[in-house]
Amino acid sequence: MESKPYVLEHGTEFDKETLIQEFSNIQSELLPKVKLENHFQKDELQLIAGVDLAYWDVNDTMYGTCCIVVIDYHTKEVVEKVYSYGVITIPYIPGFLAFRELPLILEAVEKLTKLPDLYMFDGNGYLHYRHMGIATHASFFLNKPTIGVAKSYLKIQGIDFIMPENRMGAYTDIVINNEVYGRTLRTTKNVKPIFVSCGNWIDLDTSTEIVMNCINKESRLPIPVRLADLETHKMRKQLSR
Template identity: 60%
Template sequence: MKVHYIHQLPVKIELFKSIQESLSKKVDLTTTLNTNNFKYIAGVDIAYWLDEGIEWGICSIIIIDSVTLKVIEKAFSSGKVTVPYIPGYLAFRELPLIIETVKKLTIAPDLYMFDGNGYLHPLRMGIATHASFFVHKPTIGIAKSYFKVNDAYFEIPKNEVGAFENITIGNEVLGRALRSHKDVRPIFISCGNFIDLDTATEFTLSLINKDSRLPIPVRIADLETKRIRKLLIAKTE
């Protein structure tokens, strides 16, 4: 797949903040495309491990058909991780592997769902938002746990499927705590880019089945990442 390089990778640490501040001004939280045309949905996940003091990472992207819910393509990339973990700037650490994996895809996704945050971020630039400028497609962030952003607050949603509570700072909505299953912890959903929060919520719920509180593409990508990581680790032992 073609990737639009909006900046070089990797990036010098001193440029992290200015790059994200600049990109945040270009985020579009509206849906201009007909979601009925969101046929091919990509799930993106990354995992890490240490080997003799060297950190490695792997990115898995799976694509499902939103009608049949069947996996129609898988791709992964692995390599040394050269960018340190800095809270708030995780995207710069994950983007190199994500972009390399996107380039391997032969089917063009209509929508990407990331295991992580999007607009729910101090600079409104979580991985789902930042990556959107490279893939030029609508994106959604799906997080399994809450990443507190400044003074953002929310209430726990009612214990019923589809219940949600907005996560806000002042009058700005950054994302939602969404109950995808009854009696199960909520997930945290935020727009990445080129999509509005109501549409992102509706589409996420449409891709959740009885097997997991996560939407199918994200869940399968997570499982695939763990599977391949285990194989790669075994090769070094």
Template identity: 55%
Template sequence: MSEDTEQMQEKFRAIQEDLSSKISCTDSFDVNNIKTVAGIDLAYWKDENDDEQAVCCIVVIDFNTHEVMEKKHFSGKIDVPYMPGFLAFRELPLILETVKLLENIPNIYVFDGNGYLHPRHMGIASHASFYLDRPTFGIAKTYFRVDKKTDYTEPAPESGSFTDIVIGGEVYGRALRTHTGVKPVFLSVGNNISLDTACKLALALTDKESHIPIPTRLADLETHVQRTELTTSKI
């Protein structure tokens, strides 16, 4: 690891530790008042100069009908190198630029990634919350082993079953089965929401098409569309 990278990590870690003390794992809203939810995801690629590029896609849906209200995207160069535990610093600039394009500011943001399930509780869903002024939570498709030792316990095979991910006596997240017999997703609080409420919302936002909640599934699909358009248009 270069000296510049070490200094960057020290700076980023200090920011994370400061923000993590301000995370709230309780509901700051009335669930009955939720009208819109947005899913956020990013996709990466290398350009002709071998520079890393990414596109952020946000899809806003109606919470009750699940209809798409709008889709927005923003792309650009990624200047922060990949460093485990510091993903938010790579993604946040593009996320905030995409949010500026939204005509419908959602009640809640759902991220394709982690929040509290992170060594310093500062996954992208937590970190971004301090700039979005909205409750957030994360849904990851793969398990992030925070301490390199603690694994998760498989939930029962039935839809809605879950097991909490406990590390050092603290609940970091939840392995949730959104459909019977499918792989679990990994849920964690971002900010200003409880784990139980995030779990209920994740189940309410999941349909028969996928075991991933609709907002992040649509955002993921949109990143593939936009990445293809952006890369082929340069040829």
């Protein structure tokens, strides 16, 4: 049976296997440019952005909206909110989320009046089959440090995560082939953990520290990602009617 073709833009069609082949090549070319070291001064962190998308469909056409919420790292006040929306042309394929979501993300970023110092994503970064989750991939277009924050676990090479202790701030590292891919982090007691990984230009300890500093009692997710999530749902309500 043949793979179903996918329409990308203006009548261009690709079959799934071709997409995966080309996408894998792109990810492999980016990998050598990843640096898991802080390319910034911690005490200069001011604006942190959370990025998320929501989807809906109309007559078999998939639409999406991307919302970016920027907060002041110290006061936790919302500084700016921007969004974009449009037709989604790339299918969701595990391991290739960035190719589906980046177009709308970059469109929304264009609308920001102040550039954030760091971006947090709803999804993985270095914790990925080829270390190229959306947080890492996106960093090359944003030119800023990024962090990946996933709500569920992406199992790699059959390796399960180790459940951290049930106390706020407890974590266990996700190690595969002697390499640390990411971290299972309990941001809130009595609530299931999240999965934090470096995006780019930041180390895992600092990523963990920043995520924990963005936790309040409202959610297990860091504030920027949580607010972006809520915002995309609001936008979908408006846009889908």
